[in-house]
Amino acid sequence: xxxxxxxxxxxxxxxxxxxxxxxxxxxxxxxxxxxxxxxxxxxxxxxxxxxxxxxxxxxxxxxxxxxxxxxxxxxxxxxxxxxxxxxxxxxxxxxxxxxxxxxxxxxxxxxxxxxxxxxxxxxxxxxxxxxxxxxxxxxxxxxxxxxxxxxxxxxxxxxxxxxxxxxxxxxxxxxxxxxxxxxxxxxxxxxxxxxxxxxxxxxxxxxxxxxxxxxxxxxxxxxxxxxxxxxxxxxxxxxxxxxxxxxxxxxxxxxxxxxxxxxx
Amino acid sequence: xxxxxxxxxxxxxxxxxxxxxxxxxxxxxxxxxxxxxxxxxxxxxxxxxxxxxxxxxxxxxxxxxxxxxxxxxxxxxxxxxxxxxxxxxxxxxxxxxxxxxxxxxxxxxxxxxxxxxxxxxxxxxxxxxxxxxxxxxxxxxxxxxxxxxxxxxxxxxxxxxxxxxxxxxxxxxxxxxxxxxxxxxxxxxxxxxxxxxxxxxxxxxxxxxxxxxxxxxxxxxxxxxxxxxxxxxxxxxxxxxxxxxxxxxxxxxxxxxxxxxxxxxxxxxxxxxxxxxxxxxxxxxxxxxxxxxxxxxxxxxxxxxxxxxxxxxxxxxxxxxxxxxxxxxxxxxxxxxxxxxxxxxxxxxxxxxxxxxxxxxxxxxxxxxxxxxxxxxxxxxxxxxxxxxxxxxxxxxxxxxxxxxxxxxxxxxxxxxxxxxxxxxxxxxxxxxxxxxxxxx
Numbered sequence: 204x205x206x207x208x209x210x211x212x213x214x215x216x217x218x219x220x221x222x223x224x225x226x227x228x229x230x231x232x233x234x235x236x237x238x239x240x241x242x243x244x245x246x247x248x249x250x251x252x253x254x255x256x257x258x259x260x261x262x263x264x265x266x267x268x269x270x271x272x273x274x275x276x277x278x279x280x281x282x283x284x285x286x287x288x289x290x291x292x293x294x295x296x297x298x299x300x301x302x303x304x305x306x307x308x309x310x311x312x313x314x315x316x317x318x319x320x321x322x323x324x325x326x327x328x329x330x331x332x333x334x335x336x337x338x339x340x341x342x343x344x345x346x347x348x349x350x351x352x353x354x355x356x357x358x359x360x361x362x363x364x365x366x367x368x369x370x371x372x373x374x375x376x377x378x379x380x381x382x383x384x385x386x387x388x389x390x391x392x393x394x395x396x397x398x399x400x401x402x403x404x405x406x407x408x409x410x411x412x413x414x415x416x417x418x419x420x421x422x423x424x425x426x427x428x429x430x431x432x433x434x435x436x437x438x439x440x441x442x443x444x445x446x447x448x449x450x451x452x453x454x455x456x457x458x459x460x461x462x463x464x465x466x467x
Numbered sequence: 468x469x470x471x472x473x474x475x476x477x478x479x480x481x482x483x484x485x486x487x488x489x490x491x492x493x494x495x496x497x498x499x500x501x502x503x504x505x506x507x508x509x510x511x512x513x514x515x516x517x518x519x520x521x522x523x524x525x526x527x528x529x530x531x532x533x534x535x536x537x538x539x540x541x542x543x544x545x546x547x548x549x550x551x552x553x554x555x556x557x558x559x560x561x562x563x564x565x566x567x568x569x570x571x572x573x574x575x576x577x578x579x580x581x582x583x584x585x586x587x588x589x590x591x592x593x594x595x596x597x598x599x600x601x602x603x604x605x606x607x608x609x610x611x612x613x614x615x616x617x618x619x620x621x622x623x624x625x626x627x628x629x630x631x632x633x634x635x636x637x638x639x640x641x642x643x644x645x646x647x648x649x650x651x652x653x654x655x656x657x658x659x660x661x662x663x664x665x666x667x668x669x670x671x672x673x674x675x676x677x678x679x680x681x682x683x684x685x686x687x688x689x690x691x692x693x694x695x696x697x698x699x700x701x702x703x704x705x706x707x708x709x710x711x712x713x714x715x716x717x718x719x720x721x722x723x724x725x726x727x728x729x730x731x732x733x734x735x736x737x738x739x740x741x742x743x744x745x746x747x748x749x750x751x752x753x754x755x756x757x758x759x760x761x762x763x764x765x766x767x768x769x770x771x772x773x774x775x776x777x778x779x780x781x782x783x784x785x786x787x788x789x790x791x792x793x794x795x796x797x798x799x800x801x802x803x804x805x806x807x808x809x810x811x812x813x814x815x816x817x818x819x820x821x822x823x824x825x826x827x828x829x830x831x832x833x834x835x836x837x838x839x840x841x842x843x844x845x846x847x848x849x850x851x852x853x854x855x856x857x858x859x860x861x862x863x864x865x866x867x868x869x870x871x872x873x874x875x876x877x878x879x880x881x882x883x884x885x886x887x888x889x890x891x892x893x894x895x896x897x898x899x900x901x902x903x904x905x906x907x908x
Contacts, residue, residue: 233621235621357642361639361642361762362762364764364768364771364772366638366639366642366772366775367627367628367772367775367776367779371627371628373642374645375641375642375644376642376643376644376739377643377644377645377739378645436736436737438737438760439737439759439760440759440760441759
């Protein structure tokens, strides 16, 4: 097994362990459980970074060159953004909803494409900027998604009066709603720029596809969430559902690119 | 004589409140009682724990029978004219240590796992320290007691969840608002339970507004709770401003109707509102629960949460008891080790001392000795010491794991007239640093 393979497998395994550790923390909520979950995540991120570096060193492939590499970079940025969030706002518990996403993205990155690299004559300055903006936007949306999932669960538990159990240590509704709103606000302009650049580039190459359709649908959902929050006071559950739908459309768009990359 | 740890006490389990209230004491009274108890010299160290649910004396004595008589006399004097002796329980040795660990961990409390008892035990120990009735033995014991209580509370779910209405109200409010500081609490009506819940929320930094049909009653309650009184006509406006609303009136019908709340929700732009209806019959129309971002809990809901939390604590109790058994065993072993080591050292020194003394007496009579003979003589003396002590020391070390260790150590000390240096005094633990340990029951 190569260095790339080992670091990849180690990263994936550690993300899986971190996910389990965060679920334990969700139910126990002690400082010890939080510490173990964060340490496991840090170890996973270390292996993940080693995978990216070794892949680049050996293959010479630019980190944002293909969809698989992009997925790997995106998942690491999500984990980094989560760490920064915990540092500022606490809410370690939402790591239980972040780590499955980072794990799935890393696993997706392991599915190697049979497509050749983008030909020289169609490359333009737009492409890396489009990819980078989408990556940053999606990272913010992932955190918003995690907060939204937490909100929906916490709200459900409060409504059904089941306040003890696996999810008993979720943060307060207000905190989760505020976090979700904040990250949609951060991600939206980035994602908008990424989407516009992507459409322009694709139009130049006559390469518009269904992927852009899902991307636009995601943009629409997030836009509605922002607008209704600001104008109609649609916070709380409605905003959370909108965020989750937007995120799923974004993931469908991403998934479409992965499948296209695999199928050739 | 061997020093023994004993516990004598009464508690809510069997003792009626009429007896317990006779025994309840202020800190000054506890200080006086401790001094008087130790004046007799039957007890060498003592800590007196006095709470609304228990009065316990933890003592160290070398005369257990006299101590019993002395302590029973004290209990009867305090409880007089109520009879108390039939309610007094007693523990000694390992059982006393087990009892202390269980009490501090909240396993013997009226509300299983409640956190106040640990703070109360720490206060009792601090008081005994000030009075000068706590020494090395009790100091070590309570030191271990506090770390066991902390371990139980950290490693089990014994302290998780809340069981009283007021603390459940705070817990649920914190699931919606995280920080209650600066939140507005509206109290509708004048029920005692709602007042207690409102006070708990106020203690966490919330501001309080009181509405009552009687303006005087509202003003009185607001003054007592540190809040603001408003007239009944302001109900809709105050509901629009509040974050938490607690209702407990004696009204027959709904005080807060669905139609009223629909308007209120729009006024507050559907900001989250936590409503607690403690009244029976209910004050708040149950349909209100269907309004966006309104969370309504009535008495049945609060009782269900309380029962679920209590059930979780009871499940955790068996884990807690296992931890305590392990700790009791380890403490006993550690204590025996503590008593044993100085005794072994003293015994070796005593025997060596005797052998050396006789050797020094005999040497002048032997004249000038060859260095090899001198060496052989020294080796023989060491061998005699080793052979003489081998069996007794092996027996002493093996007895560490059993209950006879203390008696054996005392017997060795007595038989050989050993002067054993006691283990250094452990200063009693400090008072709790924050009020969270005394927080939610």
